[in-house]
Amino acid sequence: MYQDEIKTLKCKLSEAQELLAKTAKERDMALQQLKDYEEKIRKAEKASRMKSLFLANMSHEIRTPLNAIEGFSRVMAETDSPEERMKMLEIVESNNNRLLSLINEILDLSRVESGEIQMKKAPANLTEMCANIKQIFKFRCPESIKLVAEIPQKTVMLNTDINRITQVFCNLISNALKHTITGSITFGYKVSDDEKLITMKVADTGSGIDPKDIDSIFQTYVSKDAEQQNGYGLGLPLSKIIVEKLGGHISVSSELGVGSTFTFTFPFDGTYVGNNTSSKPCFTISRTLRAKPEVDISQMKLILVAEDEECNYELIQSVLNNRYRVLRARNGIEAVTLNEEEHPDMILMDIRMPEMNGLDATRIIKEVTPSIPILALSAYAFEDSIQEARDAGCNEFISKPFKVEHLIETIEKFI
Numbered sequence: 001m002y003q004d005e006i007k008t009l010k011c012k013l014s015e016a017q018e019l020l021a022k023t024a025k026e027r028d029m030a031l032q033q034l035k036d037y038e039e040k041i042r043k044a045e046k047a048s049r050m051k052s053l054f055l056a057n058m059s060h061e062i063r064t065p066l067n068a069i070e071g072f073s074r075v076m077a078e079t080d081s082p083e084e085r086m087k088m089l090e091i092v093e094s095n096n097n098r099l100l101s102l103i104n105e106i107l108d109l110s111r112v113e114s115g116e117i118q119m120k121k122a123p124a125n126l127t128e129m130c131a132n133i134k135q136i137f138k139f140r141c142p143e144s145i146k147l148v149a150e151i152p153q154k155t156v157m158l159n160t161d162i163n164r165i166t167q168v169f170c171n172l173i174s175n176a177l178k179h180t181i182t183g184s185i186t187f188g189y190k191v192s193d194d195e196k197l198i199t200m201k202v203a204d205t206g207s208g209i210d211p212k213d214i215d216s217i218f219q220t221y222v223s224k225d226a227e228q229q230n231g232y233g234l235g236l237p238l239s240k241i242i243v244e245k246l247g248g249h250i251s252v253s254s255e256l257g258v259g260s261t262f263t264f265t266f267p268f269d270g271t272y273v274g275n276n277t278s279s280k281p282c283f284t285i286s287r288t289l290r291a292k293p294e295v296d297i298s299q300m301k302l303i304l305v306a307e308d309e310e311c312n313y314e315l316i317q318s319v320l321n322n323r324y325r326v327l328r329a330r331n332g333i334e335a336v337t338l339n340e341e342e343h344p345d346m347i348l349m350d351i352r353m354p355e356m357n358g359l360d361a362t363r364i365i366k367e368v369t370p371s372i373p374i375l376a377l378s379a380y381a382f383e384d385s386i387q388e389a390r391d392a393g394c395n396e397f398i399s400k401p402f403k404v405e406h407l408i409e410t411i412e413k414f415i
Contacts, residue, residue, distance in 0.1 A: 062102065065095035100401060106234065107382075118383075119245050124162035125273070126189055127155040133169050133187065137177075145180055147173075150188030158198060158270035164242045165200070168250075171235035172202035172262050180206035183259070191268055198268045203261040209254035217252065239264075300325045301415050304344035306335040306361065307377075308353045312400070316348065316377075319404050324411075332356025336364050344372070345415045349394065351378035351385070359392040366393035373414035377402065 072088045079085050130149045141147045169187055176185045183205030191198050209217065218240040243250040243264045254260035303320060306329040307313040313328055320326050327342055329335035331353045339347065347365065351358040362374050376389040379400040386397045396410055 062099065065099040065102075068092065068095040069099070096401065119161040119164060119242075121159050121161055121246075123157045123159055123270070124165075125155060126158055127151050129162055129166055129169075130188060133166060133173070136170065137173055140177065141185070144182040145177070146184040148184055148186040148188075150186055150190075152190055154272040156189070156191060156198065156270050157273050158266075158268075160246060160266070160269070164246065168239045168242055168264065169200070169202065171239045175235050176202060176204035176206060176260070179208075179260070180204045195268050197265055198270070199263060199265045201261060201263045203259065205259040208256040208258055209252065209260055210256060214252065214254065218250070297325065301345040302327060302342065303411070303415075304329060304335065304338055304342065304347045306330075306332065306347065306353065306358060307350045309350075312350070316407075319407060320411075323408070330354075332358055332361030335361045336368075339365050339369060339372070343369075346411065347372060347374045348377045348411075349374050351376060351380050351389065359388060362389070362392045362394055375410060375414070377407075 069092050072092050076085055076088045076092070079088065130151050134147060134149050137147055173185060173187060185202065185204045187200075187202045189198060189200040218236050240250050243266075246266060248264050248266035250262065250264040252260060252262050300323070302325045304327045305313060305316050305320075307316065308330050317326050317328075324345075327338060327344060329338050333356045335347065335349065335358075336356070338344070349358040349362055353361075358376065358378070362376075365372065365374065373395045374393060376386075376394040376397040377400065378385065378389070378397070389397050395414065398407060398410060
């Protein structure tokens with residue numbers, strides 16, 4: 001009798017222990033899930049806060065140069081002094097470049113992250129690249145900071161996307177300038193002794209990076225600069241993505257109060273081209289945009305401008321005035337009609353227009369007049385948009401905002 005009762009109790013004890021173990025396991029799983037959810041909530045709240053801060057910084061970064069552009073453009077129109085007007089023009093141009101750079105970084109980050117931008121590798125002279133970078137920052141470095149380029153004796157031709165590599169260097173040097181008050185910023189490249197790796201670097205003698213921030217500096221929206229409103233925190237994440245898409249690796253070492261060194265390394269896919277004898281790049285800045293009026297206007301070439309935006313057309317008209325006769329079409333249908341009626345010597349074609357877009361208009365015009373040069377002039381500046389314009393029949397593509405000198409040179413190339 002007791003044996004049966006003991007056996008029953010042991011069985012119940014075993015079941016209770018199993019239930020306890022199961023309950024404990026479920027409790028541990030529940031606690032882990034709770035911990036995971038708390039971590040996700042924390043990350044989501046931080047991401048939300050950083051994106052809000054990012055948007056606030058974007059508003060600031062966009063409005064600041066816009067304010068200078070709008071203000072000085074208005075004052076410039078009321079200034080009689082050529083010297084003052086030129087000074088204001090340089091301020092407007094500087095802020096225009098700043099705004100364009102910001103927009104390009106935002107778009108680049110989005111498209112590179114989504115894999116829409118393909119890296120275009122080709123042999124590139126790294127010594128010339130370094131000379132160009134030094135020229136870019138020649139007037140941006142204060143007197144208290146020395147910009148030093150460290151390059152090997154033998155020039156390297158590397159198979160890479162030189163525009164993207166230059167972009168990474170510019171991002172890192174710009175970042176170094178924010179945190180360096182005095183001392184130096186050193187950049188350059190070197191090939192390993194076994195010629196298997198090429199290492200590029202940007203080192204500064206600035207304030208350095210707090211060790212607790214090292215792990216997050218390459219993450220989008222979590223830049224310390226963004227928190228402190230010292231920039232918009234896109235350069236480092238974009239640089240990391242570019243380097244990795246080119247098959248490399250980027251890292252940073254830093255010490256507070258001493259400085260930081262950013263290093264990015266790639267497999268060496270290149271050759272040497274002898275001693276370092278490349279000449280300094282030559283820059284020509286054209287300031288005179290007005291041409292002398294022709295004696296006989298009827299002998300001027302006729303350019304058809306297909307543009308629906310009034311201000312954009314007025315800008316083009318001002319640039320081409322006294323050089324060419326200008327005729328306007330406000331949409332693609334008008335462009336097709338005026339081409340048949342007026343037989344222009346060239347067409348500047350906007351892409352996005354009402355009634356009929358520029359690509360469809362170009363296809364129709366090229367069927368009727370295949371020899372007429374058509375220059376796509378559009379704010380759609382991505383590679384696929386450029387290729388679509390070429391496929392439609394456009395001879396050349398210039399993105400907005402355009403450089404006046406570039407537009408004039410391109411037109412002169414065709415007529």
